[in-house]
Amino acid sequence: KAGVTQTPRYLIKTRGQQVTLSCSPISGHRSVSWYQQTPGQGLQFLFEYFSETQRNKGNFPGRFSGRQFSNSRSEMNVSTLELGDSALYLCASRFEVNSPLHFGNGTRLTVT
Amino acid sequence: EDKVVQSPLSLVVHEGDTVTLNCSYEVTNFRSLLWYKQEKKAPTFLFMLTSSGIEKKSGRLSSILDKKELFSILNITATQTGDSAIYLCAVSDGGSQGNLIFGKGTKLSVKP
Numbered sequence: 001k002a003g004v005t006q007t008p009r010y011l012i013k014t015r016g017q018q019v020t021l022s023c024s025p026i027s028g029h030r031s032v033s034w035y036q037q038t039p040g041q042g043l044q045f046l047f048e049y050f051s052e053t054q055r056n057k058g059n060f061p062g063r064f065s066g067r068q069f070s071n072s073r074s075e076m077n078v079s080t081l082e083l084g085d086s087a088l089y090l091c092a093s094r095f096e097v098n099s100p101l102h103f104g105n106g107t108r109l110t111v112t
Numbered sequence: 113e114d115k116v117v118q119s120p121l122s123l124v125v126h127e128g129d130t131v132t133l134n135c136s137y138e139v140t141n142f143r144s145l146l147w148y149k150q151e152k153k154a155p156t157f158l159f160m161l162t163s164s165g166i167e168k169k170s171g172r173l174s175s176i177l178d179k180k181e182l183f184s185i186l187n188i189t190a191t192q193t194g195d196s197a198i199y200l201c202a203v204s205d206g207g208s209q210g211n212l213i214f215g216k217g218t219k220l221s222v223k224p
Binding site (some may be wrong): 003004028033035042043045046048056058076088090098100102104105106 | 142148154156157160200211213214218
């Protein structure tokens, strides 16, 4: 069974630009979550989608948004990039709310 | 505020040593506690614990949960250099659709 796939692996953007990250969950998983990982803050929850609906949202500004498609694939968008948005963005999927999350390899975003 | 605290933050041991990693938590609606290992990019799932006092074991790794004292430990016996990684503890909050709250992690370095 293929794991969680994230693209691209690396991104370099400049301040003010916007970026879209993509995630394909494990087959059969309808829940997709996004996390931001930085050395100082660790893993912080961004949002979770289930059956194309945002089910839960973390404490991030509105510049961070996402969506989920009917095939469970998800995208995350960050607009008006700031230097502090530089981080590893991890996507994770799970079968149901009581199942463990399975993570992708992440997208390393660098904002200059 | 819900939080998960891991200790120590970093640890250096030699091959063959036994290590114990700690995770304490304060969560309003506890559902489960999970351990992950992060080597390069994707955190990989190790254990999910929901009941107190029941040890989960996988090879040289084992973990147990104490819901009365609100903590869990992860033990690694006969450590190997391949155990070098960041170990993450996360608690699933049942009140928010199972959102995972992560600790900052323990960085384990195993020297040959």
